[in-house]
Amino acid sequence: MNLLTILVSTVFVNNYVFARFLGICPFLGVSQKTETATGMGLAVTFVITMASAITYFVQHAILDPLGIGYLQTLTFILIIASLVQFIELFIKKASPALYDAMGVYLPLITTNCVVLAVTIINIQEKFTFVESIANGLGASLGFFLALLLLAGVREKLELANVPKALQGVPIALVAAGLMSIAFSGFSGIV
Amino acid sequence: MKLFKIFKNGIIDENPVLVQLVGLCSVLAVTTTALNGLSMGLAVTAVLLGSNIVISLLRNVIPDKIRIPAFIVVIATFVTLLEMFLNAYLVSVYRALGIFLPLIVVNCTILARAESFASKNKLVPSIVDGLGMGLGFAFAVTVLGAVRELFGSGTILGGTDFVINVFGDAYQPAGVFVAPAGAFILLGIFIAVFNVVINRKKAKN
Numbered sequence: 001m002n003l004l005t006i007l008v009s010t011v012f013v014n015n016y017v018f019a020r021f022l023g024i025c026p027f028l029g030v031s032q033k034t035e036t037a038t039g040m041g042l043a044v045t046f047v048i049t050m051a052s053a054i055t056y057f058v059q060h061a062i063l064d065p066l067g068i069g070y071l072q073t074l075t076f077i078l079i080i081a082s083l084v085q086f087i088e089l090f091i092k093k094a095s096p097a098l099y100d101a102m103g104v105y106l107p108l109i110t111t112n113c114v115v116l117a118v119t120i121i122n123i124q125e126k127f128t129f130v131e132s133i134a135n136g137l138g139a140s141l142g143f144f145l146a147l148l149l150l151a152g153v154r155e156k157l158e159l160a161n162v163p164k165a166l167q168g169v170p171i172a173l174v175a176a177g178l179m180s181i182a183f184s185g186f187s188g189i190v
Numbered sequence: 191m192k193l194f195k196i197f198k199n200g201i202i203d204e205n206p207v208l209v210q211l212v213g214l215c216s217v218l219a220v221t222t223t224a225l226n227g228l229s230m231g232l233a234v235t236a237v238l239l240g241s242n243i244v245i246s247l248l249r250n251v252i253p254d255k256i257r258i259p260a261f262i263v264v265i266a267t268f269v270t271l272l273e274m275f276l277n278a279y280l281v282s283v284y285r286a287l288g289i290f291l292p293l294i295v296v297n298c299t300i301l302a303r304a305e306s307f308a309s310k311n312k313l314v315p316s317i318v319d320g321l322g323m324g325l326g327f328a329f330a331v332t333v334l335g336a337v338r339e340l341f342g343s344g345t346i347l348g349g350t351d352f353v354i355n356v357f358g359d360a361y362q363p364a365g366v367f368v369a370p371a372g373a374f375i376l377l378g379i380f381i382a383v384f385n386v387v388i389n390r391k392k393a394k395n
Contacts (some may be wrong), residue, residue: 019370022217025212025298070274073292074266081259091388107258111296113215165382165389169211173378180371 003134009140015187016114017146023114027147027176028169037151039098041144043087047139048115051080052136055119056129061129062126081110112145150176193318200322206299207330208384213299216290218373221347227335229283230290233272233326235321238300240268242320247306248273252309261304262295265290299327334373334380342367 011184016022023044055076078085084107092099099136103166122132153175162171206212216234221227244264245252252260258297276284284291294300303323308316317325338346345360346354366372 018366020316021370022293024214024218028211028214072269073270073273073295074263077262077266077295078259105314109259110262111298111301113293113296116296117289117293120289124289124356134260165381165386166378170382170385173381177371177374178377180369180374181366184369184371 003130006131006134007141008189010135010184011142011145012183015142015146015183016117016139017143018176019185020117022117023112026109026112027143028172031147031150031172032154034148034151034155037147039047039155039182041147043091044109044112046139047080047083047109048088048118048136048140048143049133050083050130051076051115052120052122053129054079054083056122056127056132059123072120072123073116077116079111080115080119084110100162114139121139146179149179153162153179192335193315195317196315197322197367200319200324201326201329202388204323205326205330205384206302206323208381209383209388210299211301213297213327214377216293216297217327217334218370218377219290220287221331221338221373222342222368223330223339224336224346225348226286227331230287231331233276233283233287233291234294234297234299234327235324236272237265237268237294237297237325238327239251239317239320240271241265241300241304242308242316243313244268244306246311246313246316249309249311251320257309258305261309265300265304266295272352292304298322304361319377322357330380334377337376338372340371342369354395 010016014020017024017027026040026044030036058079059069059072059158062185063075065074075104087109088099118136122135125135127135150172154172157171168173204210207214207217215233216230220230241261241264243263250265269292271285272294276287276291303319307319311319333360336346339345341364344357344363351360364372367376369378
């Protein structure tokens with residue numbers, strides 16, 4: 001498949017957040033400010049792209065030859081967990097401010113379903129190595145875009161007069177729904 | 191009495207979907223029909239029950255520093271078992287849940303219960319907690335699935351032998367309810383309604 005097609009498709013047309021409902025927890029959790037959204041988006045991009053590359057090798061060099069494909073879920077989640085641990089140490093050292101801002105959500109990348117989903121979909125769709133990385137990059141950029149857009153909307157919502165019951169997550173979900181309608185306008189491009 | 195409180199806690203006071211707002215990916219994705227929602231709910235309940243039991247039994251053995259990876263291994267094992275079981279005996283459910291079946295591993299509900307409850311409590315309360323949280327999850331996804339199905343396809347119990355065409359054949363299904371956008375908006379409204387009900391109840395007491 002054309003790499004550009006994969007990228008455009010995963011960022012806009014089949015956006016992992018709006019069309020496939022993946023990564024909703026951090027999507028709602030860290031989208032209150034654009035600043036934290038950026039940090040989270042970068043961290044996720046790094047983890048997903050790395051995870052795509054590593055899981056590709058693990059699947060084709062270890063799991064397939066040994067005929068233990070059923071351990072896929074278990075193996076992949078462990079790889080992702082270690083990667084997250086690594087990036088946590090790295091950010092803690094490189095940028096304490098960013099580390100403070102993301103706080104509890106950094107370890108939660110492990111349970112961000114986009115990461116595991118991308119690695120499993122890479123294998124299911126029988127992507128080559130380069131295509132896997134393109135898919136991972138596209139998925140994370142799509143997630144980043146969605147997160148950033150929602151954070152922008154929610155910053156404005158802070159100033160709006162929202163009914164009490166809808167304050168916080170409910171109104172964010174409604175906003176996400178409207179954005180999802182907008183994104184469905186991309187369907188048919190690819 | 192205390193056990194009943196733990197159970198009720200999972201279904202109402204700390205409902206994982208409507209109050210704690212965790213595990214929302216699978217909530218939104220598989221609730222196109224009530225049946226799919228229920229399947230997902232029961233799958234999550236099964237894994238949650240299994241992981242709560244094992245983690246509660248091992249809580250004094252697992253070293254504190256590596257507890258999260260250990261929990262994930264336990265959860266992933268149960269998910270893999272469930273995947274194999276469904277693939278062997280209930281292929282239609284296996285197909286309907288698709289990628290969201292392996293993704294139960296990263297359903298934050300399960301890890302959250304392992305971390306905040308099962309790793310600190312004895313076996314019996316952990317079982318009750320797993321059941322309560324799992325059924326609370328199942329309740330929320332089934333209701334959401336039923337509403338989306340009703341307006342989006344105009345049916346009740348679609349996919350079973352008891353399909354009812356509520357609005358008759360002339361009904362034009364409102365596609366937006368089955369589309370992702372409808373899922374987001376409906377869940378938002380659901381949470382808001384749940385908030386109002388809970389707050390009224392609290393105000394009364």
